[in-house]
Amino acid sequence: xxxxxxxxxxxxxxxxxxxxxxxxxxxxxxxxxxxxxxxxxxxxxxxxxxxxxxxxxxxxxxxxxxxxxxxxxxxxxxxxxxxxxxxxxxxxxxxxxxxxxxxxxxxxxxxxxxxxxxxxxxxxxxxxxxxxxxxxxxxxxxxxxxxxxxxxxxxxxxxxxxxxxxxxxxxxxxxxxxxxxxxxxxxxxxxxxxxxxxxxxxxxxxxxxxxxxxxxxxxxxxxxxxxxxxxxxxxxxxxxxxxxxxxxxxxxxxxxxxxxxxxxxxxxxxxxxxxxxxxxxxxxxxxxxxxxxxxxxxxxxxxxxxxxxxxxxxxxxxxxxxxxxxxxxxxxxxxxxxxxxxxxxxxxxxxxxxxxxxxxxxxxxxxxxxxxxxxxxxxxxxxxxxxxxxxxxxxxxxxxxxxxxxxxxxxxxxxxxxxxxxxxxxxxxxxxxxxxxxxxxxxxxxxxxxxxxxxxxxxxxxxxxxxxxxxxxxxxxxxxxxxxxxxxxxxxxxxxxxxxxxxxxxxxxxxxxxxxxxxxxxxxxxxxxxxxxxxxxxxxxx
Amino acid sequence: xxxxxxxxxxxxxxxxxxxxxxxxxxxxxxxxxxxxxxxxxxxxxxxxxxxxxxxxxxxxxxxxxxxxxxxxxxxxxxxxxxxxxxxxxxxxxxxxxxxxxxxxxxxxxxxxxxxxxxxxxxxxxxxxxxxxxxxxxxxxxxxxxxxxxxxxxxxxxxxxxxxxxxxxxxxxxxxxxxxxxxxxxxxxxxxxxxxxxxxxxxxxxxxxxxxxxxxxxxxxxxxxxxxxxxxxxxxxxxxxxxxxxxxxxxxxxxxxxxxxxxxxxxxxxxxxxxxxxxxxxxxxxxxxxxx
Numbered sequence: 001x002x003x004x005x006x007x008x009x010x011x012x013x014x015x016x017x018x019x020x021x022x023x024x025x026x027x028x029x030x031x032x033x034x035x036x037x038x039x040x041x042x043x044x045x046x047x048x049x050x051x052x053x054x055x056x057x058x059x060x061x062x063x064x065x066x067x068x069x070x071x072x073x074x075x076x077x078x079x080x081x082x083x084x085x086x087x088x089x090x091x092x093x094x095x096x097x098x099x100x101x102x103x104x105x106x107x108x109x110x111x112x113x114x115x116x117x118x119x120x121x122x123x124x125x126x127x128x129x130x131x132x133x134x135x136x137x138x139x140x141x142x143x144x145x146x147x148x149x150x151x152x153x154x155x156x157x158x159x160x161x162x163x164x165x166x167x168x169x170x171x172x173x174x175x176x177x178x179x180x181x182x183x184x185x186x187x188x189x190x191x192x193x194x195x196x197x198x199x200x201x202x203x204x205x206x207x208x209x210x211x212x213x214x215x216x217x218x219x220x221x222x223x224x225x226x227x228x229x230x231x232x233x234x235x236x237x238x239x240x241x242x243x244x245x246x247x248x249x250x251x252x253x254x255x256x257x258x259x260x261x262x263x264x265x266x267x268x269x270x271x272x273x274x275x276x277x278x279x280x281x282x283x284x285x286x287x288x289x290x291x292x293x294x295x296x297x298x299x300x301x302x303x304x305x306x307x308x309x310x311x312x313x314x315x316x317x318x319x320x321x322x323x324x325x326x327x328x329x330x331x332x333x334x335x336x337x338x339x340x341x342x343x344x345x346x347x348x349x350x351x352x353x354x355x356x357x358x359x360x361x362x363x364x365x366x367x368x369x370x371x372x373x374x375x376x377x378x379x380x381x382x383x384x385x386x387x388x389x390x391x392x393x394x395x396x397x398x399x400x401x402x403x404x405x406x407x408x409x410x411x412x413x414x415x416x417x418x419x420x421x422x423x424x425x426x427x428x429x430x431x432x433x434x435x436x437x438x439x440x441x442x443x444x445x446x447x448x449x450x451x452x453x454x455x456x457x458x459x460x461x462x463x464x465x466x467x468x469x470x471x472x473x474x475x476x477x478x479x480x481x482x483x484x485x486x487x488x489x490x491x492x493x494x495x496x497x498x499x500x501x502x503x504x505x506x507x508x509x510x511x512x513x514x515x516x517x518x519x520x521x522x523x524x525x526x527x528x529x530x531x532x533x534x535x536x537x538x539x540x541x542x
Numbered sequence: 543x544x545x546x547x548x549x550x551x552x553x554x555x556x557x558x559x560x561x562x563x564x565x566x567x568x569x570x571x572x573x574x575x576x577x578x579x580x581x582x583x584x585x586x587x588x589x590x591x592x593x594x595x596x597x598x599x600x601x602x603x604x605x606x607x608x609x610x611x612x613x614x615x616x617x618x619x620x621x622x623x624x625x626x627x628x629x630x631x632x633x634x635x636x637x638x639x640x641x642x643x644x645x646x647x648x649x650x651x652x653x654x655x656x657x658x659x660x661x662x663x664x665x666x667x668x669x670x671x672x673x674x675x676x677x678x679x680x681x682x683x684x685x686x687x688x689x690x691x692x693x694x695x696x697x698x699x700x701x702x703x704x705x706x707x708x709x710x711x712x713x714x715x716x717x718x719x720x721x722x723x724x725x726x727x728x729x730x731x732x733x734x735x736x737x738x739x740x741x742x743x744x745x746x747x748x749x750x751x752x753x754x755x756x757x758x759x760x761x762x763x764x765x766x767x768x769x770x771x772x773x774x775x776x777x778x779x780x781x782x783x784x785x786x787x788x789x790x791x792x793x794x795x796x797x798x799x800x801x802x803x804x805x806x807x808x809x810x811x812x813x814x815x816x817x818x819x820x821x822x823x824x825x826x827x828x829x830x831x832x833x
Contacts, residue, residue, distance in 0.1 A: 055775060057775070060774070061774060082775075083774070083778075083779065086774065086775050086776055086777045087777060091775045093768075093771075093772070096543075098543070098765075098768040099768075099772045099775075100772075101544070101711075101769065101772055101773065103546050103689045103692075103714070104690045107690060107787065110786050111776055111778075112776035112777055113784075113786075114783045114784045114785060114786055115777040115778045115779070115783050116777055116780075116783075117782060117783055117784050118784055120784055120786050120788075123784060123786045143546065144543070145544075145545045145546065159776065160776070163776065163777070322728075327728050346736065347731040347732060348731060348734045348736045351731075351732055351733060351734040355732070356732040358725075358728070358729045358732070360725070362760060362761050363722070363726045363729045363757050363761060364730060364733070364753075365756075365757060366752055366753045366754075366755075366756035366757050366760075367752075376733055376753065380733060380734030380735050380736070381734045410756075410760055428733065428734065
């Protein structure tokens with residue numbers, strides 16, 4: 001007798017109600033127990049729609065037309081209620097904040113079991129067992145909203161695993177995690193697969209998932225499958241500009257294609273004695289009395305800096321930056337922006353010097369069209385109408401949103417919204433650009449493209465970005481700051497900071513294949529390069 | 543993600559009861575204080591409310607903002623009632639005027655006049671006592687009810703599973719909304735938006751508030767869709783559910799429930815008998831008449 005497939009998708013197409021085009025077309029995929037499948041592709045390729053068809057949200061919550069079939073444990077899901085499907089497929093969403101319902105960790109993990117009407121004693125036993133298994137038993141009595149990103153992700157996973165599904169479906173589970181937490185999550189998934197669970201993971205950080213050896217990889221593009229097969233075949237199928245592949249694979253592909261660029265990103269040469277734009281002097285801060293989030297921070301942002309701020313979840317990175325824009329004022333010490341104390345400046349006054357792109361687009365988008373959204377900042381700063389028109393147009397070009405000027409920002413995809421938020425700040429022409437997790441929710445090609453465009457702009461005197469993505473700092477930063485436990489633990493040139501793996505590991509940062517390769521040839525290159533450009537120094541790979 | 547109110551465990555009168563018992567008592571207290579208009583009875587309610595506040599163990603610093611907001615609101619409206627004399631006129635036929643103050647100007651021939659009578663004054667004071675009692679008891683709830691038990695508390699009060707869980711979510715929606723509002727405010731201030739600078743007509747003002755109102759509303763809608771998906775994905779609503787948490791009714795909870803029942807039936811009974819109507823002290827009337 002043949003084994004019952006955990007998941008069998010046949011010729012699946014789905015069209016959302018109110019949309020003319022199908023979001024996915026003719027997808028076929030099958031998984032047995034203990035298999036790990038990775039689905040990758042750029043934003044809007046249909047990965048999430050496929051995931052919604054598998055977990056039943058489409059067409060139940062997301063209405064539309066579904067063609068083809070999805071079978072779970074040999075049952076066609078078309079006639080089955082979502083509650084029944086949810087017992088077979090456990091879903092972990094991209095952002096655990098959007099999934100966690102319980103006030104306390106224990107009640108969050110118990111939620112699904114309560115809904116299945118299990119006996120109280122069994123619920124208690126299963127929750128304890130699941131938390132023990134995931135190594136999070138110590139979190140049982142914590143408030144869910146006080147947890148770090150990595151902890152939240154594990155709690156979301158626990159809540160799903162406690163229901164003992166046959167298939168675990170994860171939609172970009174690494175997006176909000178620091179590198180060490182992401183690696184821990186991946187190791188955990190590998191362990192679950194080895195113990196017989198089927199895992200379907202949707203992720204565009206292909207490089208990270210390849211480390212845990214998926215059985216199969218599916219690449220999607222414009223709603224269709226462009227590759228489905230073993231991970232080793234990716235080299236020939238994937239476009240290294242679209243998905244993030246391991247550095248050596250990229251070098252090989254770029255070398256073979258004769259597309260090895262010489263990246264010389266910064267237009268301005270560093271000045272001998274650059275002007276000081278922002279100064280932190282012995283800054284300390286606490287949200288609740290007695291719990292310091294920043295301690296004695298000293299930092300100077302100078303003209304010409306492109307700073308990558310790295311550090312684990314909840315290290316104090318965002319709190320630090322909110323001091324520079326004046327949204328938070330230090331409890332002790334001073335923050336000076338262009339020689340003026342932030343205590344004496346309003347946020348709006350600082351905004352013309354320092355533009356801050358917030359993490360979440362949905363907290364700031366409001367206008368009926370992209371153009372009006374972008375004009376909001378410069379209008380507040382009292383720029384002239386002609387100037388605003390020029391600024392808006394330029395910002396739209398940089399983030400690749402041309403043609404969408406009249407679209408309502410709120411109707412765009414998350415990735416596009418993120419780009420609108422960046423453009424909204426670009427249009428303000430502040431001297432310093434600060435971006436908080438600019439790559440979150442973005443696909444690889446998009447964020448590399450806009451980062452390329454931003455660092456080339458002559459408008460900014462300094463750029464600062466907070467990120468979990470070490471490679472973003474490797475490629476773009478000329479200075480790296482490591483923040484941990486509310487202090488700056490390292491500050492210097494990227495090579496000086498990143499060659500010390502122990503310091504990185506202490507801050508929950510994991511060296512990447514791109515960093516490895518850069519350090520290997522640093523004596524010759526004398527600077528960090530992107531993978532394509534590194535091919536110069538690794539000719540043997542061809 | 544929903545955040546909870548700033549609850550913490552305290553050794554206090556209110557927290558020594560089962561949350562179900564306290565909510566029952568709270569309900570009866572509301573009914574009682576709304577039924578009566580007699581200042582002497584309302585003073586009793588206020589004393590009980592203040593006693594609960596002072597034994598709640600919540601520091602002034604923790605509650606300051608809530609008190610300032612509600613306090614200003616209550617004082618403002620009581621003062622408005624006092625100025626206009628509106629709202630209470632159905633309770634009395636004769637007014638004993640203490641003083642009439644006429645404005646030294648007219649508006650289109652109408653001269654604004656403030657009539658201070660024993661009745662309008664007593665009415666404003668009675669109303670202030672009542673609203674302060676209600677506010678005091680209400681402010682305490684988010685600080686004193688463990689958010690982890692919201693759902694099981696409402697279930698325990700007899701609400702169906704779905705409604706009990708919806709109540710749990712709703713209770714946490716308010717602080718979440720506050721947090722989201724702050725995020726949006728910060729994000730827009732970073733774009734040079736200054737709410738203090740909005741000085742225009744009413745419609746223009748509302749329009750200028752769109753950068754705050756739209757994201758907060760959209761976020762709330764998106765947030766509720768996420769919650770629905772997250773609940774669906776974990777089999778919520780397929781039938782009756784188990785609540786793994788358990789609450790225990792102890793002797794003192796039964797006592798409080800009996801008190802609540804007596805308060806409820808007593809209030810309704812007495813008011814049917816005509817007790818507790820609007821009261822004006824005879825001595826005050828005599829005093830005014832003697833002037």
